[in-house]
Amino acid sequence: MNQNALGTAFRGSFRLLYRIYRYIPVLSLIWLGVPLLLGALVVTGYSAQQRLIDLFMSSHAASAWADRIANAWPFLIIFTGTAVARCLLNALQRVLDTALRDQVSRYIQAEVHDKAAAAPLELLDQPEYYDRLHRAESVAGTDVFGVLSNLISVVRFLFELFGCLTVTALCSPLLTVMLAVVFAASFAIRLESDLVKRRLNRDLTRPGREADYLSGIMRKPETVRDMRISGSMSYLIAKWGAVMQRSLGLRMNANRREIRRGIFVSSIQIAGLCAAMAWMVLRMRAGGLSAGAFVVVFQAMRQAYGISGRMVFPVGKVYIQSAKIIDLVQFIAEIPAAGRDTRPIEQLPMKKPGPYGQIAFAKAAYRYPGHDRAVLQDIDLTLKPGETVALVGENGAGKSTLVKLLLGLYAPTSGRITWDGIDLQDMDPRSLRREMSAVFQDFVRYETTLRDNVGFGLPEEAASDDRLRAALRACRAESLERQAEGLDRRVGRLTEGGRELSGGQWQRLAISRAALRDAQLLVLDEPTSALDPQYETELYRTFRQLAAGRTVLFVSHRLGWARHADRIVVLRQGRIVEEGAHDTLMAANGEYASMFRAQAAWYQAEAAERIQYM
Numbered sequence: 001m002n003q004n005a006l007g008t009a010f011r012g013s014f015r016l017l018y019r020i021y022r023y024i025p026v027l028s029l030i031w032l033g034v035p036l037l038l039g040a041l042v043v044t045g046y047s048a049q050q051r052l053i054d055l056f057m058s059s060h061a062a063s064a065w066a067d068r069i070a071n072a073w074p075f076l077i078i079f080t081g082t083a084v085a086r087c088l089l090n091a092l093q094r095v096l097d098t099a100l101r102d103q104v105s106r107y108i109q110a111e112v113h114d115k116a117a118a119a120p121l122e123l124l125d126q127p128e129y130y131d132r133l134h135r136a137e138s139v140a141g142t143d144v145f146g147v148l149s150n151l152i153s154v155v156r157f158l159f160e161l162f163g164c165l166t167v168t169a170l171c172s173p174l175l176t177v178m179l180a181v182v183f184a185a186s187f188a189i190r191l192e193s194d195l196v197k198r199r200l201n202r203d204l205t206r207p208g209r210e211a212d213y214l215s216g217i218m219r220k221p222e223t224v225r226d227m228r229i230s231g232s233m234s235y236l237i238a239k240w241g242a243v244m245q246r247s248l249g250l251r252m253n254a255n256r257r258e259i260r261r262g263i264f265v266s267s268i269q270i271a272g273l274c275a276a277m278a279w280m281v282l283r284m285r286a287g288g289l290s291a292g293a294f295v296v297v298f299q300a301m302r303q304a305y306g307i308s309g310r311m312v313f314p315v316g317k318v319y320i321q322s323a324k325i326i327d328l329v330q331f332i333a334e335i336p337a338a339g340r341d342t343r344p345i346e347q348l349p350m351k352k353p354g355p356y357g358q359i360a361f362a363k364a365a366y367r368y369p370g371h372d373r374a375v376l377q378d379i380d381l382t383l384k385p386g387e388t389v390a391l392v393g394e395n396g397a398g399k400s401t402l403v404k405l406l407l408g409l410y411a412p413t414s415g416r417i418t419w420d421g422i423d424l425q426d427m428d429p430r431s432l433r434r435e436m437s438a439v440f441q442d443f444v445r446y447e448t449t450l451r452d453n454v455g456f457g458l459p460e461e462a463a464s465d466d467r468l469r470a471a472l473r474a475c476r477a478e479s480l481e482r483q484a485e486g487l488d489r490r491v492g493r494l495t496e497g498g499r500e501l502s503g504g505q506w507q508r509l510a511i512s513r514a515a516l517r518d519a520q521l522l523v524l525d526e527p528t529s530a531l532d533p534q535y536e537t538e539l540y541r542t543f544r545q546l547a548a549g550r551t552v553l554f555v556s557h558r559l560g561w562a563r564h565a566d567r568i569v570v571l572r573q574g575r576i577v578e579e580g581a582h583d584t585l586m587a588a589n590g591e592y593a594s595m596f597r598a599q600a601a602w603y604q605a606e607a608a609e610r611i612q613y614m
Contacts, residue, residue: 039159
């Protein structure tokens with residue numbers, strides 16, 4: 001048994017209890033106080049019971065009955081009051097459990113969601129983060145209250161066990177030591193078995209996520225379509241089955257070991273019980289125990305052994321699930337926030353971006369955590385107010401990473417990025433992001449209402465219907481409102497009655513979200529990848545209108561649009577290799593000219609091929 005691990009497990013649980021106490025202090029104190037009172041009532045009840053039995057068994061003279069009854073009233077009241085108090089406290093415990101369960105679960109889930117939403121974007125590229133998030137979410141629901149209830153049960157059982165051992169100690173310290181040894185042996189063996197199961201559950205986190213992923217994609221319409229065409233659905237099912245079978249085999253082996261240990265624990269408890277009973281019989285024959293002492297010690301002994309058996313389950317559950325509790329507490333406490341501060345903006349000692357300020361990269365570099373090679377190196381780039389800059393380069397050149405640095409989603413590992421001379425890291429992130437708007441290639445499809453899909457672009461304030469419709473018109477997407485029969489119609493297949501949209505229509509909504517925000521900086525990262533050529537042409541005209549008076553950076557693999565930018569920046573292997581206007585770069589006959597001619601030749605060949613087959 002690893003005592004350090006056991007101590008860490010319980011410390012994690014008590015840390016969570018403290019967080020809950022700060023959230024609901026009064027109810028938490030009552031919830032913790034009830035098991036303490038129940039444990040204390042054990043000694044009181046047994047003491048009153050012993051005095052009553054000894055009082056009535058002390059003499060057989062009929063003349064003494066009146067005196068014995070008169071002397072018995074105080075102990076009878078104590079014994080009865082103890083029984084009534086235990087019933088009331090047990091009922092109060094159930095009421096508190098019901099009252100606290102939903103509050104605690106909702107509070108912890110909100111903490112996890114809030115932390116996940118504020119996590120730095122670098123963590124989202126690390127599988128370890130998703131393992132931690134998965135474990136935190138798995139306990140953040142009703143499980144968290146189950147863990148805490150088990151912890152309260154452990155506290156209650158410990159106090160009851162202490163009361164029973166106190167009663168047996170008044171009879172014989174030897175009996176108390178024997179009971180304690182048997183209890184400790186059972187406790188240690190069962191916890192060792194639980195430790196094996198805990199390690200197994202942690203080891204199976206990633207295979208479990210893989211199985212969930214495979215099971216999930218088998219239900220997606222696009223997956224079913226592709227798999228039917230390729231005939232590979234059976235392969236996907238077999239792959240899922242293989243992952244599940246490996247996990248099942250490991251769990252079955254662990255269960256067999258647990259059963260063997262359980263049999264051994266039961267044997268120890270039975271042997272201890274037989275030895276204790278034999279010792280009690282010998283003491284009774286020798287006259288060493290009174291009738292009252294015999295009864296209460298016998299009952300306390302049975303209760304103690306019952307507690308030693310019943311306590312194994314909550315202690316084991318706390319020990320197993322406290323690993324999840326530790327994961328949960330550490331996730332909430334240790335995942336850093338991405339420049340998030342809940343104080344009012346006017347109270348923040350941070351600066352705000354100036355109107356139409358110049359944005360500059362100065363020797364900026366970025367390396368993903370856990371990687372040795374830098375994705376971007378020595379980036380010196382200036383975006384002037386109102387300028388439109390095109391960012392081009394081969395796949396993997398670092399274009400998307402540069403965009404995330406510009407938007408403050410990543411912090412450079414070296415160098416700095418400034419807005420109007422102020423480092424982005426020294427600015428209030430909320431004020432900064434109000435001046436930024438972006439459309440990404442991997443845009444989000446919010447399967448809620450049309451109003452939400454556009455209105456999420458300006459979550460700080462409730463946009464009016466006119467403003468939402470203006471954003472849709474600006475992106476030539478006003479027909480979506482007519483098709484959806486109003487702004488409050490749900491889109492997507494998540495709920496019954498939702499209207500499904502095409503890929504291009506979803507992307508138009510994403511662009512409308514960006515158009516809703518009156519930002520100084522507009523970033524377009526491959527925003528037309530899902531659109532047909534005709535609408536793409538219309539949309540770029542819309543972009544030119546949206547770009548009026550703004551600083552614009554757009555990334556596009558279609559270099560024909562780059563020629564309309566004020567300046568073109570060419571990235572290769574994380575470095576800027578060329579920079580200038582389209583005509584200047586074509587005359588230089590460098591990287592950009594080579595890419596442009598290659599792409600133009602491909603389009604010409606494709607057009608010629610279509611004409612040939614017409």
